[in-house]
Amino acid sequence: MLLEILIAITIGILAGTFTGLIPGIHINLVGAILVSLSVTIFSGIDSLYLIVFIVSMAIAHTFIDFIPSIFLGCPDSDTQLSVLPGHELLKQGRGYEAIMLTAYGGLIAVIILIFISFPLSFITSTVYESVHSFMFWILLATLLILIFTEKNKLTALFVFLISGILGLCSLNLEAKETLLPLLTGLFGSSMLITSIKNKIKIPSQEITKPESKFLKPILGALIASPLCGFLPGLGSGQAAVLGSAVSKIDKKGFLVLIGAANILVMGLSFVSLYAISRTRTGAAAAIQELVGMLSWKILLIILFVVLISGIISFFITKILAKFFSEKINKINYTILSISTLIFLVIIVFIFSGFIGLLILLASTLTGIYCNSLPVKKTNMMGCLLIPTMIYYFPKFF
DSSP states (O other), X not given: XXXXXXXXXXXXHHHHHHHHHXXXXXXXXXXXXXXXXXXXXXXXXXXXXXXXXXXXXXXXXXXXXXXXXXXXXXXXXXXXXXXXXXXXXXXXXXXXXHHHHHHHHHHHHHHHHHHHHHHHHHHHHXXXXXXXXTHHHHHHHHHHHHHHTSSSHHHHHHHHHHHHHHHHHHHXXXXXXXXXXXXXXXXXXXXXXXXXXXXXXXXXXXXXXXXXXXXXXXXXHHHHHHHHHHSTTOOHHHHXXXXXXXXXXXXXXXXXXXXXXXXXXXXXXXXHHHHHSOOOSHHHHHHHHHHSSOOHHHHHHHHHHHHHHHHHHHHHHHHHHHHHHHHGGGSOHHHHHHHXXXXXXXXXXXHHXXXXXXXXXXXXXXXXXXXXXXXXXXXXXXXXXXXXXXXXXXXGX
């Protein structure tokens, strides 16, 4: 059994490395495909090994997808906040340092996750039902915190509302994998087009040891991530913003914080599935489709997989970050951005069809406009938060 688990971890890490490096290929897609094949091609495989594969893939992806986020400006919804501070360091020739700051944050978070998972699961299972009826007000309070941390509060509210309206319209269309074109446009293609327009040139990159204070950003991630890991409509982007509001940190510290928050939110989504039978990530949803409720034994195995895959993924990230840092200034960045943009359009068409292309166009234009405004890009996560708030709204009135 141990050998089979290790094989599943290895294959999962390889898959997560692939999905992390290739923009537009998200673990949610792989998880959905795996679930559909579990009743046909993979029907003879023990569901435990499929769970191990999904978890290791999710952790590897969470570590590695900072590489295209920082080097290409093409993030997914989990890494979109890393683009600005990461790009600033990249333009200074310190892209390697930017990626490694997120990797160190993730590695520390993996260790922390092992110790807090079961205590948090007990607390959450005890209090969740009592606070569930107040979910709308909790989400509203979170929204207000996000808005009031901005200098330009009205502009931030405007970005939140316009992206929320876009999200509502998109999610009500009959398109497959609606989140793919929606989030790709807001946080991916819009950044690529801006990079192409500005003709960004990448300087030679230095391979230097990252320097930052880790205590404050890790503390911020630890405070905010459980809230965002258990509440619907909130993710690591919101956890990073809330965490930075708690801990006053610089740009390097913010990269550490978002690296840690990504891992904690992903890991706690498995704890959420165990404690309250709720899914907060695509990976957790795929596991629920495979086995339904989790037992404490399976959760224990999941935490073991998180630890092993997290340590291995840290070193893979380090190797890949060094490789891309040495090669990035030797290629035409504009051509690379155009090629990536074309690839994203093809991926959206394959998985979401013609309607997906329309969503991609609308979200890209919205992203370009919102990116030009002096507010944090996390406000565009209103595309998910507003539909969630509306879902809970009628329960109070």
